[in-house]
Amino acid sequence: MHELTTASQLAKLRAEELDVGLVRHPCDTVGLESSEVVHRRLGVVLPAGHRAAGQEVVRLRSLDGSPLVIFPREMAPRLYDHMLEACRDNGFLPGAIRHARNPHFVHGLVMSGLGAHLNEEPYDELPAGLVWRPIDEPWLTWSTSAVWLPVQGGEVATAFAAAALAGLREVGHA
Template sequence: MTVAEESHFGRAAARLGMAQPPLSQRVQRLERELEVRLFDRSSRKVALTKAGTLLLPEARELLARAGTLRAAARRIRDGESGLLRAALSPDIAGATVAALLTAFQEQCPAVELELNELSTAEQLDRFAARQLDVGLLHHPCDVNGLELGPVLRRDLGVLLPRASPAAKHTDVPLTALTGHDLVLFPRSGSPALYDDLLSTCARGGYTPPAVRHGRGASFVRGLVLSAAAVAFAPRDTQGDSEDPDLAWRPLTGAPLAWRHSAAWPRGHGDVAVRAFAEAAEQALRATADARPDAPTRSMHLRPAAEYWL
C-alpha cells in the first residue's frame, strides 16, 4: 500500500522506517505468492499494474479488518476490556441514552465506551471506513455488510402550534396538516427514510408547501412556532407540556414511525458489541415505548435502501 501511495520505493521505505532493498524483496515475494505482477518498475518511478490496481482495495480492507480484529481482541482480553466505538441517532431521548449506558455498564463494566451522536448516513460511512463498532440505525437504509438486532418501532406524532385548528383533534389525521410547512431532518442524514416519510405523507393526503430542515430540538421548536410549521416526533422526545405555545398529538392510524435496530459489521459481533445491542433494545422498550416491528413477509434489499415489502 505504501509503495502504491508513494509510487517510489525509496520514499516508501523512508515512510516505513526500513531500507529500500528489504522492501523491494518483500514486494517481490508477495508477487510470487500471489502469482501476479503488482508494479511496473523503472529507474525513476513505480506504477501499479492492472492487477495491482484491482488488488489495492482488497489490501486496504484486509489491513482494516486486521485492525478491527486487534481491537476486538483487546476488548475481550482480561475480562472483555478495551474500547467500544458506538453511535446513536440524534433523535434518541436523554432518558433512553441514560438507560442504555446504565445497562451496558452493568454488563461490561471494564469496557470503555466511546459514544457518538451520528445520523444513519454518518454511521454507515464510519462502518465502511472501519471506524465504528456498533450503532443504532434508522430504517430503511442500506444494510449490506451489516448484521442487525431486532427492529423496533416508535410511532410518530405531530408537534404543532397550539393555536392551529389541527391541535383541537385528540389524534390528528394527516389531511388536517394541509397548509402547514414541515420541519424535517436534513435528507443527507437518512435519504431513504426522508423519501419514505414524504411518500407516506403524500399517500395520506398531506403534501407540505415547503420542507424546512432542522435537527436540534430547540431549533425545530423555533421553526414550528415562527413559521406555523409542524414536525413529526415520538412522544418521548416531544412532550405536550414543555411549551405553552406548542402541542404534541398522535397521528390517526399511526401511519408514521421511526424504525430502529442495532447494527454492526458482519462477523464482528463480539461480546461488547452484542451487549450494547441488547442494552439499546432494552432502553428503547423501557423508555421510548418501542415495540418489535418484524415484517410479515421477507425483507428485500433494493440498491439504495431497505424496505419492508
Template sequence: MDLVRHLECFVAVAEESHFGRAAARLGMAQPPLSQRIQRLEKHLGVRLFERTSRQVTITEAGTLLLAEAREVLARSEALMATARRIRDGETGLLRAALPPDLSGETVAALLAGFAEGAAGLEVELHELSTAQQLAAFAAHELDVGLIHHPSDVSGLELGPVLRRELGVLLPGDAAAAGLDEVPLASLTGHDLILFPRAAAPAVYDDLLTTCARNGYTPPAVRHAQGASFVRGLVLSARAVAFGPRDAHGDAEGEAPQGPSQGPSEAPSPGLSQGVPRNPASGVVWRPLTGAPLALRHSVAWPEGRGDPAVAAFAGAATHALRTTAGATPDLPSRPLHLRPASEYWL
C-alpha cells in the same frame, strides 16, 4: 527470527541446565533447541552458555540477560491474554454510535445496562446520524451502532427492529390541535420541518412518501435540527414537525401536573429535536390517526463482528428503547434497504 520463541528456549535451558530436559519441557527435539540457542547467541552477539559433554553452564552474560528475558516473556504473555479478552469481548474498547434522536433517559439506560452486562469494557460513544454511521462502518471506524430504517444495510448484521410511532407537533392554536388524533390530511397548508436529508436519505424520503399517500403534501419542507430553531418555526411559520411520544408526549394541551419540567432536550431523529413539552410554550403534540408514521431502529454491526461485546450493546440498546422510549417489536412489511429518492415524486 521469532525472538519470543528463542527467549523461551533460552530460559528453559537456563532453568534446566540441560538441553535434553529443556527440549522435553518445550516439547521439541534437542537438535533444533541447540540450533535456536546458537541463533540467539549470534543475534545478541554474546555467548549464553558454556557447553561440555557433561554439563551446560550459563555464562555471566547469560545470567545478566536472564531476568530481562523473563520480563519480555511475561509481557508477551500479558499482551496475548489481553488480546484474547478483547477477542472474546471481555475487555478492551468498543467504538459505538447512537443517533441524535434519543432522549437522555434512553441513553442513560443504555449505558447503565451495558456497563452491567460488559464490565471492564470501555465504550467510545459517538453521536452520529444513520448516514454517518454507515460511512464509519464502511471505513472500519465503528464496531456497533443504532441506525434508522430504511437504510442500506449491506455488509451489516442487525438486531431486532423496534418501532416508535410518530405524532405531530403543531401550534397550540392550529385547528388540528383540538383533535384527539390528527389525520395527516388535516395538516394540509402547513409547512413541514424535517431533518436535513443527508442525515438519513431513505428515512427522509420514506416520511414524505407516506405523507403524500395519506393526503398531506407540504407546501414547503424546512430543514432544522436544533431545539430552538424547530420551536421557532413551529410557532412563527405555522409549520409542523413529527416526533415520538416519549420525547413530546406531555405537550398535549392539558395543564401539566406538578412543577413544570421545563423544555425537553430529547431530540427526535432530527425530526423535531428538543421541542419544549410544556403546553405553555404554544406547541402541542398529538398522535396521528392510524399511526402511519414511525421510527424504526435496530442495532447494526459489521458481518462477523458479533462478539459478546456487541451482543451486550445490542441487548442494552434494545432494552433501553423498549423501557424508556416505548419502542415495540416491528416486523417490516418491506425490505430494509435504501430506496430511490425519486419514489416520492412518482
C-alpha cells in the same frame, strides 16, 4: 460513543471506524448484522393555535398545505424519502419544507407557525405553545435497530445492542 446521523454511522461502520451503530429505518443495512427492530409511533408537533391542534388524533391529510419541519435529507436519506412519501400518500402535501436538526430550533420554527413537525411522542414536556398529537396512521413509526459489521460483531456488539434496545423499550419503543 459518538452522536452521529444514520448516514454517518453506516459509512463509518463500512469503513470499520465504528463498532456498533443505532440507526433509523428504512436505511441500507446490506452486509450488516442487525438487532431486532423496535418501533415507536409517530405524531405531530404543532403550535397550539393550529387548526389540527384541538384534535385528539390527527390525520395527515388535515395538515395539507401546512409547512413541514423535517431533518435534513443527508442525515437519513431513505427515511427522509419515506417520510415525504408517507405524507404525500396520505394527503399531506407540505406548503413548504424547512430543514432543522436541533430540537430547540425545530420547536422555535413550529412555535413561530413555520411548520408542523412529525416526531415520536416527546420524553419531556414541550415548551408552552406547542402540542404533540398522535397521527391516525399507526403504521407510521420510527423504527430503530443496532447494526454492526459481521467481522466486528461478537459479544461486545450483541451486548451493546441488547442494552440499547432495553433502553429504547424503557422509553416507549415496542
